Amino acid sequence: MSDEQQVFSSDDVRQHVRMLEALLFAAEEPLDEVTLSARLPDGVDIIALLEALQNAYQSRGVNLVCVAGKWMFRTAEDLSFLMQEERVEEKRLSRAALETLAIIAYHQPVTRAEIEEIRGVSISKGTLDILLDAEWVRMRGRRKSPGRPVTYGSTEEFMRHFGLEALTDLPGVDELKAAGLLSNRVPANFAVPIPNASEELESDEDPLESEGDFFEEPLNDGDEQVQETKHVS
Amino acid sequence: MSDEQQVFSSDDVRQHVRMLEALLFAAEEPLDEVTLSARLPDGVDIIALLEALQNAYQSRGVNLVCVAGKWMFRTAEDLSFLMQEERVEEKRLSRAALETLAIIAYHQPVTRAEIEEIRGVSISKGTLDILLDAEWVRMRGRRKSPGRPVTYGSTEEFMRHFGLEALTDLPGVDELKAAGLLSNRVPANFAVPIPNASEELESDEDPLESEGDFFEEPLNDGDEQVQETKHVS
Amino acid sequence: MTDQAEIEEPGKEEGASQVAVPRVPAPCAPEDPFTAGTVYAGEVSEDALIIDVNGYEGPLDLLLDMARTQKVDITQISILALVEQYLVFIAELRQKRLELAADYLVMAAWLAYLKSRLLLPDPDDGSEEPSGEEMAAALAFRLRRLEAMRDVASQLMNRNRLGRDVFARGQPEGVRIERTNEYVGDLFELLRAYSFQRESRIEVHYTIKRLPVLTLTNAREILTRLVGGIAEWTPMDVLLSQYTRGEISHGSTVASTFGASLELAREGVIELRQSSAFAPLYMRAGNQTKTSGPKSSGQ
Numbered sequence: 001m002s003d004e005q006q007v008f009s010s011d012d013v014r015q016h017v018r019m020l021e022a023l024l025f026a027a028e029e030p031l032d033e034v035t036l037s038a039r040l041p042d043g044v045d046i047i048a049l050l051e052a053l054q055n056a057y058q059s060r061g062v063n064l065v066c067v068a069g070k071w072m073f074r075t076a077e078d079l080s081f082l083m084q085e086e087r088v089e090e091k092r093l094s095r096a097a098l099e100t101l102a103i104i105a106y107h108q109p110v111t112r113a114e115i116e117e118i119r120g121v122s123i124s125k126g127t128l129d130i131l132l133d134a135e136w137v138r139m140r141g142r143r144k145s146p147g148r149p150v151t152y153g154s155t156e157e158f159m160r161h162f163g164l165e166a167l168t169d170l171p172g173v174d175e176l177k178a179a180g181l182l183s184n185r186v187p188a189n190f191a192v193p194i195p196n197a198s199e200e201l202e203s204d205e206d207p208l209e210s211e212g213d214f215f216e217e218p219l220n221d222g223d224e225q226v227q228e229t230k231h232v233s
Numbered sequence: 234m235s236d237e238q239q240v241f242s243s244d245d246v247r248q249h250v251r252m253l254e255a256l257l258f259a260a261e262e263p264l265d266e267v268t269l270s271a272r273l274p275d276g277v278d279i280i281a282l283l284e285a286l287q288n289a290y291q292s293r294g295v296n297l298v299c300v301a302g303k304w305m306f307r308t309a310e311d312l313s314f315l316m317q318e319e320r321v322e323e324k325r326l327s328r329a330a331l332e333t334l335a336i337i338a339y340h341q342p343v344t345r346a347e348i349e350e351i352r353g354v355s356i357s358k359g360t361l362d363i364l365l366d367a368e369w370v371r372m373r374g375r376r377k378s379p380g381r382p383v384t385y386g387s388t389e390e391f392m393r394h395f396g397l398e399a400l401t402d403l404p405g406v407d408e409l410k411a412a413g414l415l416s417n418r419v420p421a422n423f424a425v426p427i428p429n430a431s432e433e434l435e436s437d438e439d440p441l442e443s444e445g446d447f448f449e450e451p452l453n454d455g456d457e458q459v460q461e462t463k464h465v466s
Numbered sequence: 467m468t469d470q471a472e473i474e475e476p477g478k479e480e481g482a483s484q485v486a487v488p489r490v491p492a493p494c495a496p497e498d499p500f501t502a503g504t505v506y507a508g509e510v511s512e513d514a515l516i517i518d519v520n521g522y523e524g525p526l527d528l529l530l531d532m533a534r535t536q537k538v539d540i541t542q543i544s545i546l547a548l549v550e551q552y553l554v555f556i557a558e559l560r561q562k563r564l565e566l567a568a569d570y571l572v573m574a575a576w577l578a579y580l581k582s583r584l585l586l587p588d589p590d591d592g593s594e595e596p597s598g599e600e601m602a603a604a605l606a607f608r609l610r611r612l613e614a615m616r617d618v619a620s621q622l623m624n625r626n627r628l629g630r631d632v633f634a635r636g637q638p639e640g641v642r643i644e645r646t647n648e649y650v651g652d653l654f655e656l657l658r659a660y661s662f663q664r665e666s667r668i669e670v671h672y673t674i675k676r677l678p679v680l681t682l683t684n685a686r687e688i689l690t691r692l693v694g695g696i697a698e699w700t701p702m703d704v705l706l707s708q709y710t711r712g713e714i715s716h717g718s719t720v721a722s723t724f725g726a727s728l729e730l731a732r733e734g735v736i737e738l739r740q741s742s743a744f745a746p747l748y749m750r751a752g753n754q755t756k757t758s759g760p761k762s763s764g765q
Contacts, residue, residue: 021294022312026639039315061254072634075255080631082252082272086259088629096523099612102619118611120526121569161628171621172614180607181614259633308639316641324647328659331651335660353667367649395653404657414661419668 006043013049016040017056020049030070030160068159069166096127101136105158105170106182109140109151109202128152136161141205151205241277249273250289253282263303330360334369338391338403339426342373342384342435361385369394374438384438387428400428525573528552530609545602546584549577580605678713685722686729693736699748702727 008016019040024031037046050071054064063076075083093101100123103115116122131137136158142148154167164170176182201207241249252273257264270279283304287297290306298307308316326334333356336348349355364370369391375381387400397403406425409415415423434440522528532551556574583598596604626632692705706719727749730736739748 018292018294018309019312019315022308022315023294025295025306025635026308026316026641027635028638028640059251061251061256062258073258074628074632074634075259076251077626077632079252079255080626082255083259083631083633085272086261086629086633086636093623098619098623099615102615102622105622106615106618118608118615119524120573120608120612121524162622162625163628163632170618171625172618176614176618179610179614181611255633259636261636305637306635316639318641319646321646321648323650326649326651326655331656331659332663334651335656335663338656339660351667352663363649369649369651395651395656397653409657409661412657414658415665419665423664423668425664 008044013052016044016049017052020046020053024053024064024071024073027072030067030072032070036071065163066165067163068156070156070160072160093130094127096123097130100127101131104131104137104152105154105167106173106176108153108167109143109205110153111143111149111151113149115152139208141201141207144204144206148206150208151202246282246285249277249282250285253279253286257286257297257304257306260305263300263305265303269304326363327360329354329356330363333360334364334387334391337364337370337385338387338400339428341386341429342376342438343386344376344382344384346382348385372441374434374440375442377437377439381439383441384435403428525552525570526608526612528555528570529573529605530612533609545605546581549581549584552577553581676713678715679718680714680722682722682725685719686726689723689726689730690735693730693749693751696750699739699750702747702749705749 020036023036023039033046033050036050037044040046040049050064057064057073061076061079062073064071064073096119099119100115103118104110107114107118112123112128128137132139134157135155137152138155140151140153143151159165159167167173173182253269256269256272266279266283269283270277273279273282283297283299290297294309294312295306296309298305329352332352333348336351337343340347340351343351345356345361361370365372367390368388370385371388373384373386376384392398392400404412404425405427406415406419406423409425410417410419429435522531529548529552532555533548553574556570559570580598580601583601586598628634689705696705702720702723706723724747727736727738727747731738731749731752734752736749736752740746
């Protein structure tokens with residue numbers, strides 16, 4: 001109820017950390033700060049508690065990490081060798097799917113045509129499907145341009161799987177940005193947008209219509225038709 | 234390979250505890266000591282490691298526990314309240330339950346057989362249970378008659394829930410007619426009993442025995458058996 | 467030379483996107499270009515159209531591979547040498563088989579144009595066309611960008627991935643939801659159930675009242691009984707007056723008697739006569755009662 005930060009005794013704080021620890025251990029999925037706060041006594045400093053807990057686990061076999069803005073415990077990275085039995089069969093991605101995934105992650109929001117332009121080749125129907133199925137990629141909206149093509153972006157599951165706290169944590173994203181390689185064109189001044197994962201649509205995106213388009217999506221955006229025709233003839 | 238206990242440095246031991254921690258955390262089921270040993274370096278003292286880990290988590294929000302010879306992390310018992318979300322669902326009474334409740338309220342003390350006689354239908358086991366669970370109905374005593382059937386009456390909770398100050402506030406025939414609940418065609422001799430409000434047992438009631446009957450109560454009072462047989466045949 | 471149109475519109479995304487080359491030169495982005503390809507899972511591309519050329523995924527992929535074979539930093543490659551190499555490669559392929567994916571041919575045409583622009587001095591006519599150097603830089607940019615994407619893709623795949631390198635809790639306890647049913651009832655409902663139930667159990671004796679009508683069966687019976695005694699034409703109203711009783715409505719008597727009389731007339735038990743519509747209806751015993759001759763019945 002109250003947003004005011006209250007003064008708690010050190011015993012209280014210890015108990016709050018325990019509660020946080022229990023909640024995060026028990027959770028079936030990463031929890032955000034709002035959810036966590038809601039289950040702790042009013043007025044706790046959730047950030048401070050999370051930091052304390054993160055520090056406590058820093059050198060342990062299990063670490064507290066933040067992925068996509070949500071907190072979760074997971075095993076320490078250096079113990080990966082130990083966990084072979086837990087490992088599930090890895091999804092093997094085709095080169096096309098891998099490249100497409102990277103392009104979507106780094107260039108989002110990005111249309112199919114833009115992906116094709118970067119790869120210099122058309123995307124087969126299955127490639128985007130695989131990424132959508134894996135829940136690493138989602139349709140974000142529609143570009144406000146002729147044909148109103150669907151725009152794609154990465155998902156929270158993507159961030160979780162690859163252990164990314166935010167899209168700015170994508171490997172090499174700063175260098176790529178500085179080199180102007182995240183640009184769809186090559187603007188003279190090289191002012192390059194950083195990948196945008198926000199739920200909000202960009203100024204040149206429209207929301208996906210909930211009706212009508214459903215069955216045509218995700219596979220038949222504007223250029224698909226052209227593509228298909230080409231194949232047939 | 235070797236069962237000999239080796240000498241490890243304290244750094245080694247720390248690392249072994251970390252490994253144990255990660256294994257137990259990621260495991261999908263509790264693990265026994267043999268399984269754990271097999272995944273740790275040869276020659277570790279698994280018991281000592283488990284104890285060390287258990288101590289480390291002693292006062293934390295999550296504890297390491299051993300159940301049936303297998304080890305697992307569990308939310309600290311004193312924090313289990315955090316893991317529970319109570320959800321109260323409102324339910325309406327079935328028609329049978331409503332009628333039974335009303336009959337008990339008006340006609341108390343009343344036995345199951347008497348309720349059935351008034352309703353003209355037998356009462357299912359669940360109906361009385363629901364009313365007893367809701368604490369609207371209680372067992373008052375036993376009728377001094379063959380089979381010594383249990384007598385039922387209403388509770389204070391019943392009065393509170395239905396907004397009655399006294400049982401005598403339950404409307405009589407004239408009031409029910411005025412409310413349009415009884416038609417004007419009921420015969421002149423039609424009577425609605427004035428509920429017996431006293432906590433005291435009636436002259437034809439015995440107190441419920443506190444011993445011996447426990448397992449037969451509250452669901453298997455005398456007529457239950459008869460009823461059941463009737464149903465089957 | 468339709469390519470020029472594409473060059474003029476670098477933002478255009480559709481169709482022959484391979485030739486839509488950005489016109490601004492890219493800056494240097496020195497990276498190790500030769501590791502990227504090795505990490506990909508070796509699945510075959512699904513795109514049968516493109517795979518035609520020795521498993522390359524399109525002309526850019528082919529160009530990138532050729533750039534790698536130059537064994538130099540991708541920022542140092544000679545675009546001209548690369549163009550030559552591509553054109554030779556395509557020419558060889560075309561000699562072997564004609565069916566080469568259109569993408570490769572479009573790229574070849576564009577590269578041939580680029581080559582000519584690079585070899586010839588720029589026409590200093592103030593046209594809007596990008597210079598050969600700009601076109602070359604744009605191509606280099608696209609190659610580097612594709613390479614960069616491959617590189618980060620492999621970096622991404624080599625991260626500690628959840629479920630492969632790092633693991634979430636194997637047995638999350640979750641939040642248990644304890645459902646408790648709370649019964650609600652209101653007094654009105656309770657009383658209504660009680661009243662309804664009690665009332666439904668009241669034993670009631672009903673006497674069913676006779677309906678104040680003359681049934682067809684009754685009318686027929688009466689008529690059959692009466693008609694034996696009437697040899698002469700007698701108006702129906704007169705007959706009716708003999709048995710109309712107070713509680714039975716006149717209308718009902720008339721209707722049923724008329725109905726019964728039609729039945730009896732058909733059977734020849736009586737004869738009917740009416741001079742005109744709404745005139746009195748006369749009846750008498752039919753022939754059948756005297757002779758067995760043909761019956762006649764009038765309306």
